[in-house]
Each structure stands twice: as C-alpha cells, then as structure tokens.
Amino acid sequence: MAVDMDEFWVFGYGSLMWNPGFRFEEKLTARAFGYRRSLCVRSWVHRGTERHPGLVLGLDYGGSCIGTAFRVAPAQKAEVIDYLRERELVTHVYKERTMPVQLSSGQRVSALTYVIDRSHVQYAGALSAEEAAATVAVATGKSGPNSEYVLNTLEHLRDMGIRDHWLEEVAAKLAAGGAESLRA
Structure with a gap:
C-alpha cells in the first residue's frame, strides 16, 4: 500500500496515546528510532508546580520508542497543530519535530x-527509579496527581503490549x- 505524502501523522508516546484530545482518522502502533521514552521532564503545570515539580515523559536521545501514530484528516491539520x-x-x-516513524x-x-x-531548565536528565518515584509520589498539578499520570500511561502501554x-x-x-517512605 502506498503512503500518501500529503498525509499528516502525529506520534504520541505518553499521555497523548490515551488522551489525544483531537480527532483523528486512524490510530496505529508505531516506532520512532533514535529516541526513547523517558520520565525526564520536570512538570511545572500539568502534573506539578514550579515549587513542587512532578515528572512527565519526554522523548530523549537514544534507542527507540514504541507509541501511537494518529492520522489526521487534511482539513483538521491546522486545528490539530494549534491544539x-x-x-x-x-x-x-x-x-x-517532524520525524520518520x-x-x-x-x-x-x-x-x-x-x-x-x-x-x-525543566530537563531532569537520567534519574534512578527511586528518585523518580519520590518525586512522582508527592507532585500534583492542574491535570491531577503525578502518580495518576504515570500509572495511566503504564496501564495503556501494557494494554498495547x-x-x-x-x-x-x-x-x-x-x-x-507512600511519599514518606520514598522521601526517607
């Protein structure tokens, strides 16, 4: 099957996979090469605050990442990009970035x-699982508890295999x- 070069695709690797927030025509599992999923972003808005940052996912250099590709109708492209x-x-x-998947x-x-x-400044770099869990356990932002974000993402990853x-x-x-034992 030939790929239409005018097609518009969006690649999601975190909450975008389970909460895209936009209309799409097709949703497929996809892999991005040269980047890996990493809990490396200090969240100051959605899952934490500037004073008590949480952690959310980013695509960081190295490896590959399996996520979700969404094909968006041409008429929706500008609206989806704005969103x-x-x-x-x-x-x-x-x-x-626009990248091959x-x-x-x-x-x-x-x-x-x-x-x-x-x-x-919000790049957290490579954290140990203990450091990440301690941060996630106590952070909350305008979109809710940081732990909810991590657990929802993990559940959806598992559902996708x-x-x-x-x-x-x-x-x-x-x-x-709890947060107390993680911070100790």
Missing part, C-alpha cells in the same frame, strides 16, 4: 512529535510505599 502547540509548548521544554504495517511515515530540549521496564520499576516503588 498540540498549546498543549505541549506551555513552557517550551519540548521541541516540535515506522507504522505497525511496516510503512514509514513522517509524524509530528515533541522531543525534550536537553538545555531547558508494550513493556517499559524502568517505568514499571517506578510504579512498583510507588505501590511499595
């Missing part, structure tokens, strides 16, 4: 996605103890 920019570029911790069908398409800006061992370890540490 995503408002949602993802709140503090400009992400850089908007491989669909579950084997086809390669270009997809709009958001990758971490490592030079941004995707294993993320590090995120699973963070969730296990969240389940094993």
